[in-house]
Amino acid sequence: MDNAVARGVLYFLIAILTPVFLNVVWQYLPRPKSEPPLVFHWLPIIGNAIEYGTDPLNFYRRCRAKHGDIFTFVLLGKHMTVCLGPEGNEFVLNGKISDVNAEDIYGPLTTPVFGSDIIYDCPNAKLMEQKKFVKFGLTQQALEAHVPLIENEVLSYLKSNPKFHGIRGKVNVSAAMAEITIFTAGRALQGAEVRKRLTADFAELYHDLDMGFQPINFLIPWAPLPQNRRRDLAHLKMRSVYMDLISDRRKSAGSKTAGDANEEPDMISNLMNCVYKNGQAVPDKEIANMMITLLMGGQHSSSSASAWIMLRLASQPSIAEELYEEQLRNLGPDTTRALSLSDLSKLPLLSNVVKETLRVHSSIHTLMRKVMRPIVVPRSDYVITPDKVLVSSPIMSHMSSEHFPNPNVWDPHRWDNYDIEDGDDIVDYGYGATSKGTKSPYLPFGAGRHRCIGEKFAYLNLSTIILTIVRNLKLKTLDGTSSVPPTDYTSLFSRPVQSAEILWERRRLDLS
Ligand code: HEM
Numbered sequence: 001m002d003n004a005v006a007r008g009v010l011y012f013l014i015a016i017l018t019p020v021f022l023n024v025v026w027q028y029l030p031r032p033k034s035e036p037p038l039v040f041h042w043l044p045i046i047g048n049a050i051e052y053g054t055d056p057l058n059f060y061r062r063c064r065a066k067h068g069d070i071f072t073f074v075l076l077g078k079h080m081t082v083c084l085g086p087e088g089n090e091f092v093l094n095g096k097i098s099d100v101n102a103e104d105i106y107g108p109l110t111t112p113v114f115g116s117d118i119i120y121d122c123p124n125a126k127l128m129e130q131k132k133f134v135k136f137g138l139t140q141q142a143l144e145a146h147v148p149l150i151e152n153e154v155l156s157y158l159k160s161n162p163k164f165h166g167i168r169g170k171v172n173v174s175a176a177m178a179e180i181t182i183f184t185a186g187r188a189l190q191g192a193e194v195r196k197r198l199t200a201d202f203a204e205l206y207h208d209l210d211m212g213f214q215p216i217n218f219l220i221p222w223a224p225l226p227q228n229r230r231r232d233l234a235h236l237k238m239r240s241v242y243m244d245l246i247s248d249r250r251k252s253a254g255s256k257t258a259g260d261a262n263e264e265p266d267m268i269s270n271l272m273n274c275v276y277k278n279g280q281a282v283p284d285k286e287i288a289n290m291m292i293t294l295l296m297g298g299q300h301s302s303s304s305a306s307a308w309i310m311l312r313l314a315s316q317p318s319i320a321e322e323l324y325e326e327q328l329r330n331l332g333p334d335t336t337r338a339l340s341l342s343d344l345s346k347l348p349l350l351s352n353v354v355k356e357t358l359r360v361h362s363s364i365h366t367l368m369r370k371v372m373r374p375i376v377v378p379r380s381d382y383v384i385t386p387d388k389v390l391v392s393s394p395i396m397s398h399m400s401s402e403h404f405p406n407p408n409v410w411d412p413h414r415w416d417n418y419d420i421e422d423g424d425d426i427v428d429y430g431y432g433a434t435s436k437g438t439k440s441p442y443l444p445f446g447a448g449r450h451r452c453i454g455e456k457f458a459y460l461n462l463s464t465i466i467l468t469i470v471r472n473l474k475l476k477t478l479d480g481t482s483s484v485p486p487t488d489y490t491s492l493f494s495r496p497v498q499s500a501e502i503l504w505e506r507r508r509l510d511l512s
């Protein structure tokens with residue numbers, strides 16, 4: 001190696017190692033008592049991204065063991081302060097609107113996908129009104145109508161989809177449940193016309209939009225990448241599908257109230273009849289964007305939860321058989337009788353299977369809020385400054401032995417004689433009365449002003465899908481053991497590894 005090359009290599013190493021060295025030294029300098037402990041990291045900017053991205057729960061566990069419930073880690077240049085446990089959840093999720101906000105964090109990622117003037121692209125008070133409008137569309141009557149629609153979608157999938165041809169077979173769980181959940185939510189939440197369009201073309205639009213949910217888009221959603229161009233085009237096309245549909249309905253409604261022309265009342269007709277407090281009817285573009293949000297918003301969590309339930313039932317067929325027996329006992333011996341909403345309330349084990357799966361496998365492991373001004377953490381010396389992003393991770397208390405004995409064991413029966421206190425602290429943030437969730441270590445749907453609006457629908461959808469499958473199929477793992485596949489954390493929403501397969505066998509041959 002001649003001298004010039006050696007010098008070049010030396011300068012290069014100095015350029016690389018100096019920031020690393022300074023970053024390490026900086027971490028050992030005394031820190032003010034008001035700053036939460038900082039998780040050690042070798043690389044500036046990248047920080048703890050690799051450990052966090054590979055397995056966020058283990059990362060949080062290790063940090064908690066070392067630093068306690070409150071600590072800060074560095075994620076691609078951002079300082080993330082994590083507050084764990086019910087007190088941490090309360091602090092982050094029920095923070096004052098002047099202290100913390102969701103839109104500055106989620107908006108860059110979600111606005112290109114969902115569209116403008118809704119959800120995180122509008123003032124919080126407007127979002128609260130929009131959540132109330134969606135709640136209007138999820139009345140008891142609407143939920144009652146949803147159950148048979150969902151059951152029919154599952155039955156026709158089991159009957160006609162090539163994945164379930166024959167008497168027995170092997171199925172890729174994630175792929176099948178992603179399709180089933182989009183068809184059921186499409187039919188029930190979005191209505192008959194949208195369901196009809198859930199064909200290959202629409203699936204492609206959905207896929208291109210979904211690709212907008214890349215973690216990198218939290219930082220640079222505007223990057224001129226091919227996937228972002230496809231995302232933007234897909235949003236425009238999807239929006240015009242809904243806007244054309246709304247305009248057709250308005251035309252055919254003629255002089256009648258908008259929405260009346262549609263025989264089957266659905267979410268679109270509900271939103272067409274909603275009026276903001278200032279007297280303005282919801283503009284068509286906002287209705288279209290809200291429908292896109294509902295389509296995309298619940299899909300990942302629902303498809304991941306249903307895939308996990310299938311994997312868990314395959315790994316513990318005795319629970320699947322108990323579910324089958326429960327419905328024979330409580331709904332009668334005719335397993336072809338159409339299901340209704342009231343049937344679901346007679347099946348406590350079914351509900352507990354959903355509940356337990358959401359405890360162990362919540363797909364949203366990191367809830368984030370931007371800090372707007374310095375906030376004192378109650379009963380501590382810490383002050384969280386506006387350079388931080390606050391993080392709550394309810395799944396950490398779901399998986400903690402302080403709250404749930406043997407937390408890693410999936411056991412729906414743990415809920416048999418036990419119900420978790422959701423808290424009696426009822427509050428209305430503008431979308432109806434909701435529990436603050438302050439005391440509960442179990443918050444799969446979040447808490448506070450951003451609590452999920454799809455909870456009832458998600459339960460009903462998951463319960464009906466699983467009940468219909470258990471009525472028709474027996475499930476088991478490929479190797480007959482009780483093992484379940486690992487979690488895939490590579491996308492924004494955690495889910496079972498995409499290759500996971502199980503075996504199925506029909507209970508009755510007339511459906512094959
Ligand atoms: C198993 C299924 C589901 C789970 C586990 C789930 C979980 C959650 C969680 C944890 C949040 C809070 C996010 C935060 O605080 O940062 C949330 C918000 C939300 N969810 Fe769900 N969700 C599910 C299904 C659904 C469905 C079916 C819909 C649509 C009908 C939906 C629509 C929404 C919307 C629009 C928000 C944003 C609310 C806001 O920011 O104010 N979710 N969900």
